[in-house]
Amino acid sequence: MAVYTDVSDEDISRFVAEYDIGDVVSFKGIAEGVENTNFLLQTTKAPYILTLYEKRVNPDDLPFYLGLMDHLSAKGLNCPTPIHGKDGVALRRLCGRPAAITSFLQGMSPRRIQPHHCAGVGAALAELHSAGQDFEMHLPNALSIKGWRSLFDSCAEHADDVEPGLGKMIGEELAFLEENWPHALPKGVIHADLFPDNVFFFPNKEAVSGLIDFYFACNDLFCYDVAICMNAWCFEPDNSFNVTKAKNLLSHYSKVRPLSDVEKAALPILARGASLRFLLTRLYDWVNTPKDALVTPKNPREYINKLRFHQRVENATAYGLD
Amino acid sequence: MAVYTDVSDEDISRFVAEYDIGDVVSFKGIAEGVENTNFLLQTTKAPYILTLYEKRVNPDDLPFYLGLMDHLSAKGLNCPTPIHGKDGVALRRLCGRPAAITSFLQGMSPRRIQPHHCAGVGAALAELHSAGQDFEMHLPNALSIKGWRSLFDSCAEHADDVEPGLGKMIGEELAFLEENWPHALPKGVIHADLFPDNVFFFPNKEAVSGLIDFYFACNDLFCYDVAICMNAWCFEPDNSFNVTKAKNLLSHYSKVRPLSDVEKAALPILARGASLRFLLTRLYDWVNTPKDALVTPKNPREYINKLRFHQRVENATAYGLD
Incomplete structure (x- = not known):
């Protein structure tokens, strides 16, 4: 678990305004993923995940990853769906890092595998x-x-x-x-x-x-x-x-x-x-x-x-x- | 930020069953508080915060803290409201630690104070x-x-x-x-x-x-x-x-x-x-x-x-x- 990058309340409000997903009502760093920084973002519309891509992810590969999630979601697979900004763009920048908002998935990781x-x-x-x-x-x-x-x-x-x-x-x-x-x-x-x-x-x-x-x-x-x-x-x-x-x-x-x-x-x-x-x-x-x-x-x-x-x-x- | 104690999906499901707050649908460690371990717990009813009290909190003082939050909430102050179990008890144990579920508060901590x-x-x-x-x-x-x-x-x-x-x-x-x-x-x-x-x-x-x-x-x-x-x-x-x-x-x-x-x-x-x-x-x-x-x-x-x-x-x- 790790939150590598701190995002201010002002930065997240400005960032969310680039989308059509309502206004921020809560925003918390979560202990999920070791490579990137993840936040649980609650807006007046729904919960979302905001990911800031840290240095271990090659930015050139992000269009593949986000495109794949778009593709798989459209096929009905339950995976994070990239949310596109008002300008249609899903891969954006925040706090100097590539960043994307995706849908929030319910469920929990199992600890003891059955x-x-x-x-x-x-x-x-x-x-x-x-x-x-x-x-x-x-x-x-x-x-x-x-x-x-x-x-x-x-x-x-x-x-x-x-x-x-x-x-x-x-x-x-x-x-x-x-x-x-x-x-x-x-x-x-x-x-x-x-x-x-x-x-x-x-x-x-x-x-x-x-x-x-x-x-x-x-x-x-x-x-x-x-x-x-x-x-x-x-x-x-x-x-x-x-x-x-x-x-x-x-x-x-x-x-x-x-x-x-x-x-x-x-x-x-x-x-x-x-x-x-x-x-x-x-x-x-x-x-x-x-x-x-x-x-x-x-x-x-x-x-x-x-x-x-x-x-x-x-x-x-x-x-x-x- | 810190998640000191890991709680398994089985432990949290069992723990939530002691309350009348629906079933768990999501459960994530959050980067909030440095003294205790905090999780954002989403049930079929609402979002909640689960806190595990780590060693810096004196367990003898917890009834005061939880009682105070109960009291202040009843007075209309916006603070976490302790959720009481089906048996009426708010302060319980989970993973060997004192633990409590409270209501989830909307809003964000300001980073740059105005x-x-x-x-x-x-x-x-x-x-x-x-x-x-x-x-x-x-x-x-x-x-x-x-x-x-x-x-x-x-x-x-x-x-x-x-x-x-x-x-x-x-x-x-x-x-x-x-x-x-x-x-x-x-x-x-x-x-x-x-x-x-x-x-x-x-x-x-x-x-x-x-x-x-x-x-x-x-x-x-x-x-x-x-x-x-x-x-x-x-x-x-x-x-x-x-x-x-x-x-x-x-x-x-x-x-x-x-x-x-x-x-x-x-x-x-x-x-x-x-x-x-x-x-x-x-x-x-x-x-x-x-x-x-x-x-x-x-x-x-x-x-x-x-x-x-x-x-x-x-x-x-x-x-x-x-």
Whole structure:
């Protein structure tokens, strides 16, 4: 959680006047998102979210993200809908930063993941993949397999500080994945960061009430997104793999967008790649975050364990697939 | 800003079920208050604030604070109204901490203080003092003049690290105040922390839309509360004193609760006391806050300058009083 940029009452009043959304009645910094500053903005019309894009988001990519949310909302997906100003423009500036107002989504992120959450998120991910298929903009995945080697090179010397032998393990895994990556699988718009923080539910309901935080979305393999999700939702806090959760996730995904046999066969290697991607970014942040930072970096260890699990998997039946 | 305690979706759903306020539809940690953890809780009925009381609040004092908010709300003052559970109890427990749900107040804290804000806060403070007069509970001010010496003793050795000679200056001021404090002035319930963060306005409106954060409220001299407010609202960011703002604050206060001649005459010494109180607590926090704390302590210097200003004041005409 972090509010990096303070916005004055005068600034927000002036900013809101550029929209046709009524007048501000309340405005509070919220502990949501670690990359950007988010405010809950209540106007005389409705609640909204105001996001100020901080330095980790490339401003050149914002039209893709906002365009995607516009596209997905129009398709009926529950995601933040960018609100356009009176001049039709959604991406604006506030306090020297790119900024946008989006609709407010009801629901809460689950803290303790239940099997029914995995069913819901599987279906929602497939709906996202389907709804994004006719989106016309294109953004390559900056954190795809092509980007991992340079990321590793920039922090390899510190890898063994996290765990002895980690540098060697990552090097070998990277070589294996570069050799065997299934580049030819079905592609499209993926979320690429569909962790529980970014998925809202109503209490005791299976269906997802909304997806947020599309600021890692890009074009890549659909099934790689499934693998990211499986890593994020199907391991227990003690690092054990919960096959019931995986089965729920994959079967509810497949009901909306069936996985081909080639995709199923590729799941173990995609899951290894998804583990390595988060291991590498966490390692990078671990090494590079100053001790007095607003945000505590996440421990890379969790993803070492996930990678080891998938390295031992022989085929997708380990994930509950037939 | 800080969210010290994480509350799971399951915990909040269970907790809300103890009230008759509908079901949870959204729940977000907010950057409001530095002592406690606050959440904006949206139910099917209305928005509310959930507060978890962290270690700096004495649990024994919570019945006073919540009782006071109940009392003031019943008198028509715009302040958070404690919501009582189905069993009638407002002060409950959540995640191992005392916790309470209160009503949600509209409006925003002003960042750049305008003279009209000072008029509004003056009137609101007097309304608070009047409305509190028949409140039956009593809580002595733990940070009154009687508490300053022990506070100073606990951090005196580090005073000169902030500014050479500061220890001597504080010692002399403390002796002067102990000798001359006007203990016999009118007393009652005071807010004791009415800084701009704790006062909400609607854009471009003079009238206060709500007062929050009653967790320093206590029984003490009304006019001491006026002096705290004057310090918090009438100095410019460059430490200059804005007499127009003070005149607005004092004249709008007096329209609701007239200041006696004795109170007016005592304002300079009360303002010195109010400066010393915040100088001492900021010095204490400055010395005692670990470098990796979630909250950055406020610099004590600001209150050294305020104290110096009031030491040079001969009488209350310097504050714009006739």
